[in-house]
Amino acid sequence: MEAKKSVESKSFNEQLRLKVHEIIFEADTPAGKGFDVALLVLIVLSVVVVMLESVESIAHAFGTLFLYLEWIVTVLFTLEYILRIYAIKKPWNYIFSFYGIVDLLSILPTYLSLIVAGSHFLVTIRALRLLRIFRILKLGNYLRQSQILVLALRASRTKITVFLFAVLTIVIIVGSTMYLVEGGEGSKFSSIPRSIYWAIVTLTTVGYGDISPTTDFGQFLAAIVMILGYAIIAVPTGIVSVELAKTEAKEADINTICCPNCGKYGHTHDAVYCKHCGHEL
Amino acid sequence: MEAKKSVESKSFNEQLRLKVHEIIFEADTPAGKGFDVALLVLIVLSVVVVMLESVESIAHAFGTLFLYLEWIVTVLFTLEYILRIYAIKKPWNYIFSFYGIVDLLSILPTYLSLIVAGSHFLVTIRALRLLRIFRILKLGNYLRQSQILVLALRASRTKITVFLFAVLTIVIIVGSTMYLVEGGEGSKFSSIPRSIYWAIVTLTTVGYGDISPTTDFGQFLAAIVMILGYAIIAVPTGIVSVELAKTEAKEADINTICCPNCGKYGHTHDAVYCKHCGHEL
């Protein structure tokens, strides 16, 4: 008797969990879609509130209102985070996934602001949650295109890392050389780290002009750095172009279903079992 | 008898309409070509006049002349707009087409300037009408090449949207972080929206230098944003390159004929009927 009851109650518990999972993680049913849209609205609202709060004149007028709003949204997000952990079979997979970490980081700053004043401005990290929008709104084409982009960027990762490593080496050497050439009393090239900052500003063609060479030889070196930066921007561009062409070629249709067991996405249309944990989809 | 007369008059009306359509919408007959060239000259003239009017010294000398010219051109354009609506069978298709909206926006600012002073400077939107130049001058190759460009950009639309969305998320988060790091009394990072403006200036490698980080940590963060911006410019570039290559491959010859019924372009050389509304071309 006891065992049976335990099974039944477990079964009820299981059903509740499936229901919650459906509402929170899927966007196919009316309840799930409603939940997701409400979530998006809340995210946008809370990001806008934090932005406005940083504008002094607005903060003076609506400060208290903004404070209430932020705490309400934070409490709601906290509840949602707890429900997400409850609803999924293997919570750790969710907690350490990209979206799991983003969801946690979205609520921490407000609690942190009780200890460190001002830190609640960091809640703009919530903007990252907006990236769910393509999946939530079932914008199939957008979802597939963004998956192609992510795949191509992932395939370019190694080459881009090598490229960034080479760029880092260049700016260190250029920065120290400019420190020797331009540095001195009253110069803005006051240390090697600052000169490296200048080298990055120049190589990436940003060119603030807050630090700029004044000697003839310094300007000559700077001109070489600029032309170098102008030419090597071709490297990441070429890398991504080639990878994107390759990725497009082997592109496969991928659906938007989320595994109820491990919470991962990226299953093909003909998949019956999760390719990550083997659970039925 | 009455019915017959009505048919005849309708037929006359119809003929007039076809004639007007030929002159205004097509560029194959001498009359049509003459009309189009006159139109281009008027557009260039009126845009140049508005530009010069904004230069104070010139406006002092020729203000009244410029005022007359602008009103003359505006009245002519208004007449043309009315004739365009009259000449086409399904006017709404024209009114809500890209060129229809541009044509309307080209005349509104002058009338608006009677109410809101200064708004007539917006007539430079007429410059958009110049985009007709390729079709009007029957520069076949230019027309085909611009259609390839438009097709490739349209095909990239989804990926570019995803990319811009990701960029927006990045600048929001970077902007708020910099506000926390650099903000404070007398800092130019005076609010999150202003910091986001700085993040966009930096990420796109524009780099005005009107706002630039002064603390060590701020400069370190800025350097990361610059390198990020320098690297991710590869993404739109790669997208457009791949789409352009694909579009070129399936490029088909398209003529410059405009449907007399719905006013749409883009028909292939062997088309006898409009592919949009089925009317004979």
Place this chain on the structure above:
Amino acid sequence: MEAKKSVESKSFNEQLRLKVHEIIFEADTPAGKGFDVALLVLIVLSVVVVMLESVESIAHAFGTLFLYLEWIVTVLFTLEYILRIYAIKKPWNYIFSFYGIVDLLSILPTYLSLIVAGSHFLVTIRALRLLRIFRILKLGNYLRQSQILVLALRASRTKITVFLFAVLTIVIIVGSTMYLVEGGEGSKFSSIPRSIYWAIVTLTTVGYGDISPTTDFGQFLAAIVMILGYAIIAVPTGIVSVELAKTEAKEADINTICCPNCGKYGHTHDAVYCKHCGHEL
């Protein structure tokens, strides 16, 4: 007798002309190569002299020497120009070719400086003559690669023109809008042409910062322009990438022989007659 003599003298004249043609236009014989190298040295020398002359402290010290040098080089170049016209059968083909115009423009500024003071600084246009270097030094691979580049750019010409036309339209409209938004007493957006200059500075991501928006709405608009400029740089890049790939595919070996009749290049290795005028090569 007379006729025969005339033929002989003509034949002698012809032989002289062929000899001069060989020395000046070809780079295969020792005499031709020597002439070309001497020419390059003279060009570099004269460009460097003009640059140094513009530096006040150096001009004070060596002004007279520089003046003599410039006149010597100019007279030599004038002689060379006359000989080129003499040596080729159809002089007008040379005179109106790219190199013919550059050669003329290289000597004009010095003569012009007799009338308009300062205009002799324009002799730096001689730098364009340096572009002959690849052909002169028989750097076969460089020559072929630069021909591929030129062919790809020529094939992209139409699309790039359409693109530049669209960019022009955008900066006109953006410029006038910013004039309305930011213009006013003391603003740096003092007229539409100046605002268009700002729009170009921003859209091309140059970003001097000599003019930058100060109002909230102005900064918002500027941010949109920056992101637009950041995204549409993908268009010319994509165009050139695609054309370059196509050009490489159909690349054919092209030699460096110059037609003795019309002075044009670009003949294939198996060509016996000039493809432009039919003269034997």
Place this chain on the structure above:
Amino acid sequence: MEAKKSVESKSFNEQLRLKVHEIIFEADTPAGKGFDVALLVLIVLSVVVVMLESVESIAHAFGTLFLYLEWIVTVLFTLEYILRIYAIKKPWNYIFSFYGIVDLLSILPTYLSLIVAGSHFLVTIRALRLLRIFRILKLGNYLRQSQILVLALRASRTKITVFLFAVLTIVIIVGSTMYLVEGGEGSKFSSIPRSIYWAIVTLTTVGYGDISPTTDFGQFLAAIVMILGYAIIAVPTGIVSVELAKTEAKEADINTICCPNCGKYGHTHDAVYCKHCGHEL
């Protein structure tokens, strides 16, 4: 007897040399790997020390410590350099290789600082030694990807040179024209070399704003230069994209083994003998 002893001693010497070669040049054995990791740590340490030394406040506090550290590292690197020459059969191949020159340049500045004060800041050239990291850590994929990048860039070399030559010609002509247009009393376009510096800053879209045109015609010319720079960045990008696609296509697996005779890398997996000198691998 003598001869035999000589052979034996030679053989012992040879064995020692092979052992040292294994430790210093290879990264397959524990000893070799340990050596390489220790080397990387030393390089990073010494680069960081030099950077911090340039920050005045830190230099005041730790100046003497930094001096000791730099000399210790330099002596160790000098020993390593001597051992490398000793361990390889054909030392000149190593000495004139890219890494050989970098290794020498890494120790010279410290010795030079005994003669020329301040020159020891140039030891940041040691950062170049960090490029070994991919080979050392046996990051196979990174190594192969960086080889693809290097191959593609080498294949683009000729086209890029032609491109840079054309850019150089453009900035010389643009610079002198702007000197004529904007130059004069109090102008920042004070000489042609400085105007060329401005032209490079503008064409590469860096745009410091330390020098910017103030006259109408100067701004008009600058706008043309900007649009030119914005458009021609497509050229290097296109070149690298095309070459990268070609290189990827013919990519072959290459291992990380170093020839014990000539010290060169780049052997394929099935290679038994060095393809450069024929020595057994």
